[in-house]
Amino acid sequence: DAGITQSPRYKITETGRQVTLMCHQTWSHSYMFWYRQDLGHGLRLIYYSAAADITDKGEVPDGYVVSRSKTENFPLTLESATRSQTSVYFCASSAPRTNPQETQYFGPGTRLLVL
Template identity: 90%
Template sequence: DAGITQSPRYKITETGRQVTLMCHQTWSHSYMFWYRQDLGHGLRLIYYSAAADITDKGEVPDGYVVSRSKTENFPLTLESATRSQTSVYFCASRRPDRGTNTEAFFGQGTRLTVV
């Protein structure tokens, strides 16, 4: 299906385990983003990528790793999950900025619980 999809939708993991959240988009958008949503904080940027093999940190990158070997995929890895990483994670993508505003399109989210 066309669009942006995240998997899994729900995940429970134990403290200290590595977990990877997947994000796939079919639009060939160059920009991709990972946000987390927490009560009282809105959505905060974890990492973003301007193109394949180009990634950079956002507001809250600690404890997370990203990679982007292909334009359409942008996985987010928690190397050693902690309870503070319990959150809803959203992936987003958008076209390159060409002087006019282009909005980001969001996936449906992954609800991650770390126990």
């Protein structure tokens, strides 16, 4: 059971380039999330999705775009990368019961360096 996977695991890019980070889950979870993790800030929510074709902004959405054409995939795109977007990015998913934000399961992360 693969669970939740992210690719690439490491990425170096240059300022101004477009970068897409992939996230894939095999649990058929309806909710998926993108976070960035920076020292001193913990995990901050970028975007989330309640189902295919439904996405919503989180705490720090500026400079990012998401899509959810299939339940199992939730790609995150940096349209024009900036140095401030150097971070570790985590994808997560959850299966709602009475509360849609219950227990999120995280992928291994993508380490992105913007030069």
